[in-house]
Amino acid sequence: MKPGKGGVRTSGRTRAYDWLDSATDDAVQPTPPDGMTYTSLDLTVKFLRRMSADTSTVRAVGTAINSSGRAAVTHAHLVDAAGHLLAHATSSCLFRTTGPESR
Secondary structure (H helix, E strand, O other): OOOOOOOOOOOHHHHHHHHHHHHHHHHHOOOOOOOEEEEEEEEEEEEOOOOOOOOOOEEEEEEEEEEOOOEEEEEEEEEEOOOOEEEEEEEEEEEEEOOHHHO
């Protein structure tokens, strides 16, 4: 991922938020019990270093911290090519049943 590159101009902060949101979602996807899906409850982001169009390639890494029968907590972080921590986030997700009964 390269901040500031592409057809749509957004701030590095907006892109970082989106990347962290995607990484926390990816971390929780394999964890819901059978017959359930999830919805995000929150996303808390802490920005630690400035990002700009000159920032090197950025990597987003997400992991599930805890997953129970009803909820999951995930963590994600962004690092640049030199391994500097740029931002990190935690997210909570609620599991819910799939199908017509969940509507």
